[in-house]
Amino acid sequence: MMASAAALRTRDLAVGYRTRRTRRAVLEHVNLAVDSGELVCLLGANGIGKSTLLRTIARMQPPLRGSVELGGADLRAVSHAELARRLGVVLTERVAVDALTVRQIVGLGRYPHSGWFGGLAARDRAAVDWAIEAVGVRHLAARDFSRLSDGERQRVMIARALAQEPVVLVLDEPTAFLDVPSRVELMGLLRQLTRDRPIAVVVSTHDLELALRTADTIWLLMPGGDIVTGAPEDVVLCGAIGQAFEGRQIRFHQEERSFRLLTGKSGVTAVHGAGLRASLAVAVLEREGFEVATAGAARPALAVHALDAGWRLCTDEGECRGTDFASLAACLRRRRTGS
Amino acid sequence: MSRRDATILLGLALLTSVVFLLSLALGSTPLPWRRVAAALLGRTRDGDFASAVVSIIRLPRSMTAMLAGASLGIAGLQMQTLFRNPLADPFALGISSGASLGVALVVLGSGSGPAAAFGTAMGMRGDALITMAAIVGAALVLGLVLIVSSRIANPTTVLILGLMCGYAVSAVVTVLVGASQPERLLQWAQWGFGSFSGVTWQRLRLFGPLTVFGVLIASTTTKQLNALLLGENYARSMGLAVGRARLLTMLGASVLGAVVTAFCGPISFLGIAVPHLCRGLLGTSDHRVLVPAVVLMGSAAALTAQIVSLLPGEAGVLPLNAVTSLMGAPVVVAVLLRGRRGALAG
Secondary structure, eight states, X not given: OXXXXXXXXXXXXXXXXXXXXXXXXXXXXXXXXXXXXXXXXXXXXXXXXXXXXXXXXXXXSOOSXXXXXXXXXXXXGSOHHHHHHHEEEEXXXXXXXXXXXXHHHHXXXXXXXXXXTOOOOHHHHHHHHHHHHHTTOGGGTTSBGGGSOHHHHHHHHHHHHHHTOOSEEEEESTTTTOOHHHHHHHHHHHHHHHHHXXXXXXXXXXXXXXXXXXXXXXXXXXXXXXXXXXXXXXXXXXXXXXXXXXXXXXXXXXXXXXXXXXXXXXXXXXXXXOHHHHHHHHHHHHHTTEXXXXXXSOOOSEEEEEETTEEEEEETTEEEEESSHHHHHHHHHHHHHXX | OOHHHHHHHHHXXXXXXXXXXXXXXXXSSOOOHHHHHHHHHTOOOTXXXXXXXXXXXXXXXXXXXXXXXXXHHHHHHHHHHHTTOTTOOTTXXXXXXXXXHHHHHXXXXXXXXXXXXXXXXXXXXXXXXXXXXXXXXXXXXXXXXXXXHTTOOOHHHHHHHHHXXXXXXXXHHHHHHHTSOHHHHHHHHHXXXXXXXXXXXXHHHHHHHHHHHHHHHHHTTHHHHHHHTTOHHHHHHTTOOHHHHHHHHHHHHHHHHHHHHHHHOOOOSHHHHHHHHHHHXXXXXXXXXXXXXXXXXXXXXXXXXXXXXXXXXXXXXXXXXXXXXXXXXXHHHHHHHHOSTTSOOO
């Protein structure tokens, strides 16, 4: 892709906070670009500067140095209304507004397009209808916004941003307050938006596993200020995710693309069997702090057999069996405290 | 605007007209409708008592009430939306206290104080001097608050700043009251009651254009106010120059509050109550509907308060401030309890 095609680009950007005397840079030398139709997930540990970066990109705070370009134009040279026509924003904050319908809220997105009193022309109403349709809330259009669930509200806020008809959509942790299905749906919605039309989406999230499954590109903020960018799989492969998030208690598992809790070393076990029951038995063992031996290793002292109707645990001292995983966990715990 | 909203606005307009006519007919001496109508249409004989009462006393008084009610209502609506606080009113930035200080300096220290001396030198006496003092006092406090608040990002901090400023200025007024002579205190208390009767035709020539202009300016902020419903961050992201909008809205609302206070005294309740009544009535936060509703409702409420304050007839006049609050508080409570719809969230 040619450099000029980027919907959004930062050049040697430094973001942070400036008070009367001090200047605290959170991130420096940031050179990033997003193309139309690209979904970017911004990842990083708490407090590392995700929001600061997004706020600077959306011109909600000034850069310390460098520039942000929107379709090739420097953000500093763009008027408030012009910026709003090109860039839409969705924030974490819960919007507390009573007695406005969904359609009215989405209509507010026409702010940078509409006239002095905010009256909507036919073209504005068409854009509102399109935005409501695009996020799949048409059945809620006449409802009072304050009576919606958190997930529905965020969809409406996205529709409102889409009604601005932006080329770039920036979302700062839009899934923070949502339950798991709503999170998955919301990320799916963002992905669909980039597929259907030439819009660039940048979304920050804590939901790493979901981001790795959904994004076209990952921007990973590393401790120390580096930014690793690339396709999710490339970022997984280079091991940067582990460096960014791993602590004493957790490890990133590259094959599963998820984190695991380290619970100590209680021993090594072998697992026999196949299918869902076997993998769930592994999950129980890992939670209880047992390492699962790979096939072909030296015969460990413990062996768990996943059966059609339960499990069997074989040890040096004998054997016990049960039907549910709670009893397997209890049995393992007894063994660990006993030894 | 939906058909339902239009119907409600039409109803409010009718209500305001009816109350306006009632306010001309009722008073310390009730007049028959025929005489009122004759006076209004200019078909009067010379020396007719009824037409003199209507055209010289009641008409300017009722018009003042309408203008004051509309001004306070719209200014209150602006402040409540701007600060996202259901308790905000036109005086949230301490301008009422500022006006009180100006008036206190003139009334309580008249004859000796430098403010009074200045006023006398300017050739002003009585009501004109009090109005001038109130405007100067309000402007000083407002200027101070606006200058400081332009450096503050958080609207709640601005609101607290205004409240604190108001407290400090009120304390100075209290000191002045404590040190003044009893006969001066009576005049001071009179001002504090609030009244629409002090505005004559001559003074209405200034009060009328000021308030009409202020209300018109405020009506043009509907779009900004709607954007601010989502909070300042979202408003900014949708293209609103938040800093400038906030400053202009505070300035406009405060000037409206200050003008009304200067001419009619500190009328406390309407600015808070009228926006709540309109939200409850219309069930919406859309300012394109709320602004005209608040103008009509504010006029009707002020006229009603004016009528009630004259109910004792020969026995005298009830303090306007007491009437607005006594009448309005139960109504607002009822509206809020009836359902959360329409109340400002938060």
